[in-house]
Amino acid sequence: MTLTQLEYIVAVSAYGSFSDAANHCFVTQPTLSLQIQKLEDELGLIIFDRSVQPIKPTEKGERIIQQAKIILHESEKLKNEVESETGQFSGRLRVSIIPTVAPYLLPKFLKKFIQKYPAAELIIDEINTVDIIRAINKNLTDIGILALPVNDAGIIEEPLYYEPFVGFVPRNHPLYKKDKLDVDDISIDDLLILREGHCLREQTLKLCKSSKKEIEGKKTKILFEGGNLETIIKLVEEEFGMTLLPLLAVDYLEEKGSQLLIREFNPPIPKREIGLVYNKKLSKKHLVRAFKEEILNSIPVSLKETINSLIIH
Numbered sequence: 001m002t003l004t005q006l007e008y009i010v011a012v013s014a015y016g017s018f019s020d021a022a023n024h025c026f027v028t029q030p031t032l033s034l035q036i037q038k039l040e041d042e043l044g045l046i047i048f049d050r051s052v053q054p055i056k057p058t059e060k061g062e063r064i065i066q067q068a069k070i071i072l073h074e075s076e077k078l079k080n081e082v083e084s085e086t087g088q089f090s091g092r093l094r095v096s097i098i099p100t101v102a103p104y105l106l107p108k109f110l111k112k113f114i115q116k117y118p119a120a121e122l123i124i125d126e127i128n129t130v131d132i133i134r135a136i137n138k139n140l141t142d143i144g145i146l147a148l149p150v151n152d153a154g155i156i157e158e159p160l161y162y163e164p165f166v167g168f169v170p171r172n173h174p175l176y177k178k179d180k181l182d183v184d185d186i187s188i189d190d191l192l193i194l195r196e197g198h199c200l201r202e203q204t205l206k207l208c209k210s211s212k213k214e215i216e217g218k219k220t221k222i223l224f225e226g227g228n229l230e231t232i233i234k235l236v237e238e239e240f241g242m243t244l245l246p247l248l249a250v251d252y253l254e255e256k257g258s259q260l261l262i263r264e265f266n267p268p269i270p271k272r273e274i275g276l277v278y279n280k281k282l283s284k285k286h287l288v289r290a291f292k293e294e295i296l297n298s299i300p301v302s303l304k305e306t307i308n309s310l311i312i313h
Contacts (some may be wrong), residue, residue, distance in 0.1 A: 003075055005039040006068035007196055008032050009047055013065045014138050016054025021079035023231045024140065069139075076283040082134060088141045093287050096132040097124065097145040100200040100229055103146070104248035109298035110195070111230055117290060136279050148275040158276045163305035164247045165207075165261035165270045170239040183264045183270060185209065190241040200229070200272075204244050207270050236261065245255075246272065279281045 011021035011067075012032075022029040042046050047061035057065055081092065097106070104123070113121070125141065132144035136155055148157050167181045175185055186207055194201040232243050237258055250262055276292055 001039060001042060003072065005035050006072055008035050009039065009065055010060075010068050010072065010139075011183065012048060012055060013057055013062075014140055016056065018055065025176075026188045066144045067182050073281070073283055075265060077204055089117045089287055090121075090122060091123045091284070091287070093143070093284060093291065094123045094125070094141040095143055095145065095291070096127055096135055096141040097146065098129055098132065098199060099126050100194070100246060101145055101248075102146075103230075104166070104246065104252055105274075105295070105299070108248075109294045113291065113294040114296065116294065117287075120287065120290075132277070136277065139279060139281075142282060143276055143278040145274065145276055147203065148273045148277075150277055155277050155281055160274050160276055160292065161299055162271045163303060165203075165265070165272070166247060166250060166304065167242060168233065168236050168245045168261050169242045169257075169263050170236050170261060172239045173242050175242065175263065176261070178263060180266045182266050184267070186244070192241045193236055194229065194232070199248065200246070201299045202243075203270075203272055207244070230312055233258075244270075248299075 007020065007115075008025060010025050012018055015021045015024060018036075019029050025032060035245070043059065045060050045065065046058050046083075047064055048055050049061075061300040063073050102124075123277055125135075127135070129150070130140065131147050132146055133150055133152055133155065135141040135146070136144055137152070145160070148149075148159060150157060164296075167186070168179075169174065170178045170184065173190065175181060177273075178185070188205075191204070193204050229245070229249065233245070233249075233253070236243055245262075253259060253262075276288070276295070280290055
């Protein structure tokens, strides 16, 4: 019996699939299946009922898997104690991050983190908030970076920074003539938003005080609900409507002329709180601390300041 075999059966139990578990463990499905078969042969029992989909543990298999989780957790704790003493961090850290943060935050700190901790292996997944919370609760990811709060009793939240929103306004829009915007200026009319499942959509709608019915009933030349913020940016540049952007996205606007489309807000400035979340039972807290430290060292000081006049949470 090996720790690797225990890792494999825990993964299959979590995913309900040999192929998905193999992808999670970064091995081929035949390799994973063979190791699980060897473990079953050694123990003299069947761990998984392979006749159902999704695959489920047998009654005896469920008890084996629960014990495997304890063994893996204690093994990880022992390894982490040694690393905390030596300062030589290693191992795999799975990070899930929402799409409206990933392309703007990751380039700011990722290279420095890798250089500082060369023995640490990062696995980064760009998914929405609901999927991050589900992955954390199932121990399929170690930490998540998303908009707070998540309001889940099993998840620890650690704030990173407050990020202001700015208006991204095309030249043909009436608000383009304003030097700064007021919150009351924002209307659902001509506002390009992300589709359901993205927290930035919900934050935008909260700011507009608009319902789904109002979105579906709005009269515009184009009703666009995209899954990619970069697509929305391009549509604004082509004057299909305006949108709201998180401040870090402004640094990555490709066209210099696009900077002229940015409009900041008068106080109270709408903001979102970006934070780092992880399972209360996570044993890799030393890596979490190191990860958080590199993020805070890489972002503008102004984003880390606590601002009391939050409109969006």
